[in-house]
Amino acid sequence: MEFSHFLSAMTPFNIALALFGVVAGTVIGSIPGLTATMALAVLVPITFSMDPASALILLGAIYTGAIYGGAYAAILLNTPGTPSAIATTFDGYPMAKRGDGDLAVALACFSSVFGGMVGAIALLLLAPPLSKVALAFGPVEYFWLSIFGLSLIASLSNGNLMKGLAGGAFGMILSTVGVAEISADIRLTFGSQVMIGGFGVVGALIGLYCIPVLIDLVATPERHLKVEENVKSVRISEAFKIAMRSKFNLIRSSVVGTLVGILPGAGGSVAGLVAYSEAKRTGKDHQKFGEGEPDGIIATESANSATVGGGFIPTLVLGIPGTPPDAIVLGALLVQGVRTGPAMFSQSGSIVYTFIYGLIIATILMLPAGLLIGRYAYKSIVTIPKAVLVPTVGFMTIIGTFAIRNSVSDVIIMLCLGVFGWLIARFGFAASPIVLGLILGPIAEQGFVQGWTIGAATNNLIGMFFGRPISQAIIAFTLMTLILPIYLAYKKQPHKEV
Amino acid sequence: MGTSSSKSQGQFGSLFISTLFIFIGLITLYDTTSYSDRDSQVFPQTVAIILIITAGTSLITRLLKPSNEGGFGEGIWWRRVLFISAMFITCFAMPIIGFLASGVIAFTSGLIAAMHDKWSFRTVLIYGCSGAIIMVSFFILFKFILFVPLP
Amino acid sequence: MLKKHIKNTVAIIAAATSFASIASAEINGPVNYIIPFGPGGESDISARLQQPFFKDKFGEDMVVSYQPGGGGAVGWASLNGLNGDGQTIMGVNLPHIIIKPAQKNVGFKTDDLNTFYMFHYTPDAIVVTADSPYQNLADLVADAKANPGQVTMSGSGKASANHLAQIKFDKLAGTLTTYVPFKGTGAAVTALLGKQTVAEWGYTTVGAKQGDAVRMLAVAMENRHPLFPDVPTFKELGYDMTGGAYRGIALPNSASAETTKMWSDMIAEINTDPAFQKKMLDGGFAMLDVDSAGMKDFMAARVEEYLKDAREAGLIK
Known part of the structure; x- marks a missing residue:
């Protein structure tokens, strides 16, 4: 019965749609500021005039492509094209700088396809039982998950823990600016209306990651990326070998990505950070992480692509969208008259299964399409003369930031953050802890406030925060992640000045 | 750039930014006193205290152990300033002269700032x-395909 | 002579502008429909439901875009700076546009918004999981009275429709429940389904979306919702409570009277389409028809009601 849905997904029209969607999504994702959410929102009306399953395949393909496309800008420009690709910059950009950009792009493609497949297959086979994960995660679990994510600061701050923590705290303060999301106050706007919307994550990413790179680029005549004299024509097989060598990392990160994707309110960026943190903790050469370690890219890219399938699990089974793109797909389904919820797989099975198979087809198509576009993207970034590259990217940051909320003041905020980020990076305060604080701050705050409210109401605060099994497991992982770099820093101490 | 100047620069800059962070923490603490809802106070207060402690610690360690870590390094200042100020001017000009026209300011200045080779008629x-x-x-993609209302 | 000339020119300009405003009272190309929230909420869903009907009836695309930030404040503060030619409209929500400006300066005032139509509302409802020990509202009230503060209820945000409903109901029933704010209805429902809280202050839409997984104990409507004939209203149970979150659409206030009237008529036409009504009711929404002519009275009544509730709840001074 299910196989017939596979065949109905395989019509030439649907395959063409999936291919178009993946290509369009990859291009959109690679432009900082252009998000999958925006592309999907524009395309929803198409679904009204189309067969619903085909329309959903198009939407799913764009989403998958966009998450992968985010890696290009992360690797080649140190700017996550989408928030999901934050952790891809950690090792991707160093790799590109030393001349391995093509290898990094190919690796990202393999990892994305693998992660995407794991997520999609989980959606196909295990959706109803896995949807329980979304429900098992209460406020306290989200709180501890964000603390786990923040513990990555310790290993990202390269021996200067205090500066890293200060950056993280600063990022969390930035995250509170504006109208509070769950409480009834307006914070840190000092009466100005410009800041009421707060610091948008996408704009902050562009500012903190991209602008400093551009400032440095204009200042010196050196090339943007190092290029080997005898460029090997194909590094696909090399990338494939590396990916195969790290199969355990690949599988673990994909599972992490699927699970985090199921959690509404976490999303691809958190999945990438968690998978990165785990890969670093268990990796043989953890010191190499952050300096161009292929395993770092494998971990983030497989995890963030796995969130696509994972995120559709609560969307379809519970009617609770995991991420904004999921919410748009859910809206499109509702307009079509498809009722989500536990009964959907039996009632509207044909649409849902055709959609899932379409997602799988799109993920497979991403392999050739992604490698091809990736090669092209790498080549153009390397060959475009710097004098044109810089203004092009600069123009992209402006138009991309503007498009997020159609606001000029967002662009100005982005630029100010960029200059500030560049300035403090000169003196040992890295941008990544700030971004981590900005992304994880709201999750930590909401989880804490809600957990505290419930715990205080039921007179069980300690049990609330420390007594729940999932929380205990996350706390244990956090402690392991924290102790490792402190131990390493202790070992390094005699040679390194603080 | 001489070693001595970069040494004082790195030392001074580090101290300055740590102080700035402490200051930001204090402002946050002050701002939280005006909130009506206890739920919105807890988190910023905690985080501001963490910021003050961590920035304070790095300030003190740096004072006790001055070092030449950090600094602006090599690079041509007029190019940096030209590039960034052009980007800002573009933002302020955008609502007045429209997106494309103001984009030209950013692009041209970026081009000049990033051009380290000799100009020739051909390259221009x-x-x-x-x-x-x-x-x-880009303008067409955003305005007419993605329906972004660019000025 | 010169005076006459100026007079003529003025007359011509006046004629031209009035002609232009009549001419502009028709839509001309795709319409940008801004939702000042992220996707997936009730505002988004109802806009998505309008979208195909708009295209059908008026032949132009309605492009829905999202401009989240500040709980809607970013969008509303920017609304009057947008072009009032009728090509851009924005969703507005009650009580948000009343409570937020009353709390602090958020860049717009309730009266600044040129709201031309209120097309539906989502009635407040108390929702529990299907296997909850509360079979009816009396069970919940009894438990809340026996264990003050221990009945936890999730809801979307603070100073929101859910929060006001919780405070109001506590007062009417003489109970003390604990309100746990979440980011959006989706997160509040997740918390309920995961049994993080024992009940949820939500809307009838939650009952429609979650189907058999949840049970609604009461809805804040005058009459029962057609989709849920078995769920009593609060009024039936002796609590004088009706209302919820109202949603409408606004134009920039530079829009001419003709444009406003045109839009009001267009949305009214969609709202009277039985196929649209059916989709809305199936989604758990409740229909509402307040057009541009009746908006002033409607808003005045709501402002009074919400500000009174919020003041009594201590949310505003």
Whole structure:
């Protein structure tokens, strides 16, 4: 019965749609500021005039492509094209700088396809039982998950823990600016209306990651990326070998990505950070992480692509969208008259299964399409003369930031953050802890406030925060992640000045 | 750039930024006193205290152990300043003269700032044309395909 | 002579502008429909439901875009700076546009918004899981009275429709429940389904979306919702409570009277389409028809009601 849905997904029209969607999504994702959410929102009306399953395949393909496309800008420009690709910059950009950009792009493609497949297959086979994960995660679990994510600061701050923590705290303060999301106050706007919307994550990413790179680029005549004299024509097989060598990392990160994707309110960026943190903790050469370690890219890219399938699990089974793109797909389904919820797989099975198979087809198509576009993207970034590259990217940051909320003041905020980020990076305060604080701050705050409210109401605060099994497991992982770099820093101490 | 100047620069800059962070923490603490809802106070207060402690610790360690870590390094200042100020001017000009026209300011200045080779008639022509193509195609993509209301 | 000339010119300009405003009272190309929230909420869903009907009836695309930030404040503060030619409209929500400006300066005032139509509302409802020990509202009230503060209820945000409903109901029933704010209805429902809280202050839409997984104990409507004939209203149970979150659409206030009237008529036409009504009711929404002519009275009544509730709840001074 299910196989017939596979065949109905395989019509030439649907395959063409999936291919178009993946290509369009990859291009959109690679432009900082252009998000999958925006592309999907524009395309929803198409679904009204189309067969619903085909329309959903198009939407799913764009989403998958966009998450992968985010890696290009992360690797080649140190700017996550989408928030999901934050952790891809950690090792991707160093790799590109030393001349391995093509290898990094190919690796990202393999990892994305693998992660995407794991997520999609989980959606196909295990959706109803896995949807329980979304429900098992209460406020306290989200709180501890964000603390786990923040513990990555310790290993990202390269021996200067205090500066890293200060950056993280600063990022969390930035995250509170504006109208509070769950409480009834307006914070840190000092009466100005410009800041009421707060610091948008996408704009902050562009500012903190991209602008400093551009400032440095204009200042010196050196090339943007190092290029080997005898460029090997194909590094696909090399990338494939590396990916195969790290199969355990690949599988673990994909599972992490699927699970985090199921959690509404976490999303691809958190999945990438968690998978990165785990890969670093268990990796043989953890010191190499952050300096161009292929395993770092494998971990983030497989995890963030796995969130696509994972995120559709609560969307379809519970009617609770995991991420904004999921919410748009859910809206499109509702307009079509498809009722989500536990009964959907039996009632509207044909649409849902055709959609899932379409997602799988799109993920497979991403392999050739992604490698091809990736090669092209790498080549153009390397060959475009710097004098044109810089203004092009600069123009992209402006138009991309503007498009997020159609606001000029967002662009100005982005630029100010960029200059500030560049300035403090000169003196040992890295941008990544700030971004981590900005992304994880709201999750930590909401989880804490809600957990505290419930715990205080039921007179069980300690049990609330420390007594729940999932929380205990996350706390244990956090402690392991924290102790490792402190131990390493202790070992390094005699040679390194603080 | 001499070692001595970069040494004082790195030391001074580090101290300055740590102080700035402490200051930001204090402002946050002050701002939280005006909140009506206890739920919105807890988190910023905690985080501000963490910021003050961590920035304070790095301030003190740096004072006790001055070092030449950090600094602006090599690079040509007028290019940096030109590039960034052009980007800002573009933002302020955008609502008045429209998106494309203001984009030209950013693009041209970025081009000049990033151009380290000799200018020739040919490069001016090629770069200028490619810039125009890039900007117009982005403009069309955003305005007419993605329906972003660009000014 | 010169005076006459100026007079003529003025007359011509006046004629031209009035002609232009009549001419502009028709839509001309795709319409940008801004939702000042992220996707997936009730505002988004109802806009998505309008989208195909708009295209059908008026032949132009309605492009829905999202401009989240500040709980809607970013969008509303920017609304009057947008072009009032009728090509851009924005969703507005009650009580948000009343409570937020009353709390602090958020860049717009309730009266600044040129709201031309209120097309539906989502009635407040108390929702529990299907296997909850509360079979009816009396069970919940009894438990809340026996264990003050221990009945936890999730809801979307603070100073929101859910929060006001919780405070109001506590007062009417003489109970003390604990309100746990979440980011959006989706997160509040997740918390309920995961049994993080024992009940949820939500809307009838939650009952429609979650189907058999949840049970609604009461809805804040005058009459029962057609989709849920078995769920009593609060009024039936002796609590004088009706209302919820109202949603409408606004134009920039530079829009001419003709444009406003045109839009009001267009949305009214969609709202009277039985196929649209059916989709809305199936989604758990409740229909509402307040057009541009009746908006002033409607808003005045709501402002009074919400500000009174919020003041009594201590949310505003």
